[in-house]
Each structure stands twice: as structure tokens, then as C-alpha cells.
Amino acid sequence: MSKRAAVALVATAMAVALTACGSGGSGGGSKDAAGGGSGALTVGFSQVGAESGWRTANTKSVQDAAKKAGVTLKFSDAQQKQENQIKAIRSFIQQKVDVIAFSPVVESGWDTVLKEAKDAKIPVVLTDRAVDSKDESLYATFLGSDFVEEGKKAGDWLVKEYQGKAEPVNIVELQGTTGSAPANDRKAGFGDVIKGDAKFKVVASQTGDFTRAKGKEVMQAFLKSQPKIDVLYAHNDDMALGAIQAIEEAGKKPGKDIKIISVDGVKDAFTAMADGKINVVVECNPLLGDQLMELVKKVKAGQPVERRIKTVEGVFTQDQAAAALPSRQY
Ligand code: AHR
Numbered sequence: 001m002s003k004r005a006a007v008a009l010v011a012t013a014m015a016v017a018l019t020a021c022g023s024g025g026s027g028g029g030s031k032d033a034a035g036g037g038s039g040a041l042t043v044g045f046s047q048v049g050a051e052s053g054w055r056t057a058n059t060k061s062v063q064d065a066a067k068k069a070g071v072t073l074k075f076s077d078a079q080q081k082q083e084n085q086i087k088a089i090r091s092f093i094q095q096k097v098d099v100i101a102f103s104p105v106v107e108s109g110w111d112t113v114l115k116e117a118k119d120a121k122i123p124v125v126l127t128d129r130a131v132d133s134k135d136e137s138l139y140a141t142f143l144g145s146d147f148v149e150e151g152k153k154a155g156d157w158l159v160k161e162y163q164g165k166a167e168p169v170n171i172v173e174l175q176g177t178t179g180s181a182p183a184n185d186r187k188a189g190f191g192d193v194i195k196g197d198a199k200f201k202v203v204a205s206q207t208g209d210f211t212r213a214k215g216k217e218v219m220q221a222f223l224k225s226q227p228k229i230d231v232l233y234a235h236n237d238d239m240a241l242g243a244i245q246a247i248e249e250a251g252k253k254p255g256k257d258i259k260i261i262s263v264d265g266v267k268d269a270f271t272a273m274a275d276g277k278i279n280v281v282v283e284c285n286p287l288l289g290d291q292l293m294e295l296v297k298k299v300k301a302g303q304p305v306e307r308r309i310k311t312v313e314g315v316f317t318q319d320q321a322a323a324a325l326p327s328r329q330y
Contacts, residue, residue, distance in 0.1 A: 040070050040071065040072055041070075041071045041099065041296060041297060041300055042071070042072040042074065042095075042097045042098050043066065043071050043072070043073050043074070043097060043098065043100070043101055044074045044076070044088070044092030044097040044100045045066075045073055045075050046076045046089055046092075046100070047059055047075065047077050047078060047103060048103050048105045048129070049078055049079045049080040051080055051209065051211050051238070052210050052236055052237070052264070052266075053237060053238060053266035053330070054236060054237070054264045054266055054330070057287065057329075058288060058289075059075075061286060061288060061289035061290075061330075062075075062101075062288065062292060063075065063289070064289055065290045065292065065293045066289070068293070069290075069293040069294075071293055071297075074092065080105055080177065080209070081105065082105050082106055082109060085104065086113050089113050089116075089117065090116065092117075093120045093122060096120070097122060098296075098300050099122065099124070099125060099296040099299055100123070100124045101125045101126075101127050103126070103129050104126065104131050104180075104181070105129075105180060106177070106178075106179035107129070107131055107179060107180065107184060108132050108179065110133055110138075111135065114133060114135075114138035114139060115138060118138055123140045123299045124138065124140060125141055125143065125292065125295055125296055126141070126142040126144070127143050127288055127292050128286075129182065130142055136307070140295075140305060141295055141306060141309065142307070143288055143291055144288065144309075144311060145182075145285065145310065145311045145313060146185075147184075147186050147189070148185040148186075148188055148189040148192075150182075150186055150189060150263055150313070151185060151186040151187060151188060151189020151190040151192070152189040152192060152193050153189075153315050154186070154189070154190050154261045154280070155189065155190040155191075155193025155194050157279075157282075157315065158171075158194060158200065159196075161259070162200075166199065167199065168199050168201055169201065169231060170203045170226065170228050170230045170231070171201065171202045171203065171231045172202070172203060172204045172205070172222045172226060172229050172231070172232050172233070173202055173205035173233045173234075173235075174206070174207075174208040174219065174232065174234040174240070174243060175205060175207045175208065176207065176208075176209070176210045176236060177209050178207045180210075182210075182235060182236075182263075182284075186235045187205075187235070190233060203229070208234070208242070208243075210235070210236050210238060210239060211239065212239065213242060214242065215240065215243045216242030216243060216245050216246045218239075219243035219246035219247065220249075230259065231258065231259045231260075232247075232258055232259070232260045234262045235263055236262065236264050237263070237265070237268065237269035238264075238266075239262075240262035240272075240278055241268055241269065241272060244260070244272060244278070254272075254277040254278070255275075255277040255278060255279055255318075256276070259279045260278045260279055260280075261279060261280050261282070262280070262281050263281070263282045263284055264282075264283070264286075265285075265328070266330055267325065267330065270321050270324060270325045270328055271321075273317075273318050273321035274318070274325060276318060278318075279317070280315065280317050281315070282313070283313040283314045283316065284311075285311045285312075285313050286330055287329060287330065288311065
């Protein structure tokens with residue numbers, strides 16, 4: 001088989017696989033099968049993966065919103081790999097979807113494929129995570145949280161917590177996926193706030209890839225290598241929850257012997273917070289589906305949209321956890 005024929009075959013197979021994951025959920029993802037009838041929008045959505053409780057809630061929100069809005073969603077799970085996202089986007093281009101939406105696993109390396117979408121006149125909406133492309137014409141808008149701000153909120157809580165105390169505070173940091181916007185920005189925002197006070201020292205910082213298993217594994221290593229840990233700053237709840245297991249197995253009390261700052265606000269983290277095991281959670285809202293559907297419709301219709309749409313989020317401490325738990329939606 002010639003190389004060109006082999007490439008065409010792989011592309012067709014991918015297109016079929018992606019179509020089979022359409023929002024209809026029944027394996028029928030063609031435009032008309034989604035209930036929108038002819039004229040309904042088809043959106044190709046490339047999701048990061050299923051690495052965390054946050055991500056599961058985000059996927060459900062997007063799929064539910066697509067159904068509600070009569071949008072045919074061609075859903076593709078990249079399993080935390082950029083190469084899979086690039087393949088999915090190319091397949092969406094081949095299938096001539098109306099709009100491409102995606103949550104980029106890492107920040108860099110998107111210009112070529114985004115240019116391909118632009119050349120094919122398919123608008124792109126970034127959701128949840130940003131890209132570092134200098135050419136802003138490569139995407140229509142970006143909907144998601146301000147991750148730098150989240151890192152700052154985490155730092156602000158710490159500064160307040162240790163106000164008036166002079167002893168050194170040893171911090172270990174569980175970073176999100178290396179090169180991802182939330183890992184880069186949450187680290188930067190937190191660092192910016194604590195650098196003003198020399199008593200705060202990040203003694204170890206490593207990626208836990210936003211997963212519970214990796215969070216536990218890296219925390220176990222921190223506990224072995226660091227003689228004194230006062231605070232854990234985890235870039236997401238899943239890593240914090242994995243770390244809690246490691247701390248307990250090491251005979252220490254999470255939330256007391258080691259204070260824990262986390263980001264996201266999933267139900268399991270609120271439960272851990274109500275139990276005194278997490279001290280503070282900086283909220284990051286995954287329920288972006290409805291806003292995303294509104295945006296793709298506007299973008300397709302050529303209506304003006306804001307370049308950057310930020311989600312509104314709060315900060316929750318232990319005293320609020322039990323009361324807030326029943327109303328948590330994810
Ligand atoms: O991009 C959002 C981040 O990705 C969430 O904080 C994390 O839980 C997820 O995996």
C-alpha cells in the first residue's frame with residue numbers, strides 16, 4: 001500500500017471512530033442523527049482525557065449542554081496526549097465540522113494545526129485551557145478559568161494563615177500536567193504571592209499529572225525525602241486526595257500535621273475538607289457546557305464574541321465545607 005493510501009485509510013478510520021462517539025451516545029453521531037435536523041450545528045470537541053473528577057464533570061457538562069442545544073457533538077478523548085488532540089482536530093477538519101472546540105492538554109505546539117483549521121475556515125473555540133500562540137487570529141475565543149488568579153488565591157490563604165508567625169514554612173507542591181496552562185499558571189500565581197515573605201519555602205515541587213494515583217506516589221516520595229513538611233499545595237483535588245492517603249499511611253494527620261491547599265472543588269474534596277483533611281479549596285468551575293454551546297452558535301453565525309470569557313469562582317475553607325457540600329454540583 002502506498003504511504004498516501006495508508007494515511008487516507010488511517011484518517012478515515014479515525015473519522016469513523018470519532019463519529020461513533022457523537023453526543024447522541026448511541027453510536028450515531030451524524031448531523032441529522034443528533035436531533036437537530038438539517039441545519040443543526042456539528043461541533044468537534046477534543047477533550048484532554050478523564051484524569052480527574054473535574055474532567056469527568058466537564059465532559060458531562062459539555063455533552064449534556066450539546067444535547068440540550070440540539071448540537072451534534074463529535075467527542076474525542078485525547079487521553080492526556082497532545083498528539084491525539086492534533087489527530088482529532090485534523091479529523092474534525094476532514095469531516096468539515098462547523099466549529100472545533102478543544103481543551104488543550106499543554107499550552108504550546110498548536111500553531112500548525114490551528115492554521116489548518118483556519119485555512120479550512122472552521123472557527124476554533126478554546127475551552128478550559130489556553131494555548132500560547134502569538135497569532136490570536138487562530139482561535140475565536142477562550143472560555144475558562146483564570147488559573148493565575150487561582151494560584152494567587154491559594155497563596156493569599158497561606159499568607160493569611162501564617163500571618164504574624166516567623167518560623168519557616170516548608171511547602172511541597174504537587175504540580176498538574178507538565179506544560180499545561182493550569183500547572184504553569186497555578187504555580188506562577190502562587191509563587192508571586194509567597195515570594196514576598198522569605199519564611200515560605202517550596203522545598204519540593206513535582207508533577208502528579210492531575211491524577212490521584214500519581215498524587216499519592218509523589219507525596220510518598222516527598223514524605224521520604226523531606227524531613228519537615230508544613231504545607232502541601234496541590235494543583236488539583238485528585239492529587240490532594242491521593243496525597244491524603246500517603247500522609248495517613250505515613251502516620252500523619254492531613255489538615256493538621258500537614259496543611260493542605262487544593263484547587264477545583266469536587267465533592268470528594270469538600271467531604272475531605274468537612275472531615276478536616278483539606279484546609280482550603282480554591283474553586284475551578286468545570287460546568288462550562290451551556291456557555292460553550294452559546295459561544296459556538298455565535299461564532300458560527302459570525303456574531304461578535306469576547307476574546308476571553310472568565311468563569312466566576314470562589315474559595316472555600318473548612319468552616320464552610322459541610323454547609324456547602326449538599327449543593328455542590330460536581
Ligand atoms: O484544566 C483544568 C484542570 O484540569 C483541573 O484543575 C484538573 O482537575 C483537570 O484535570
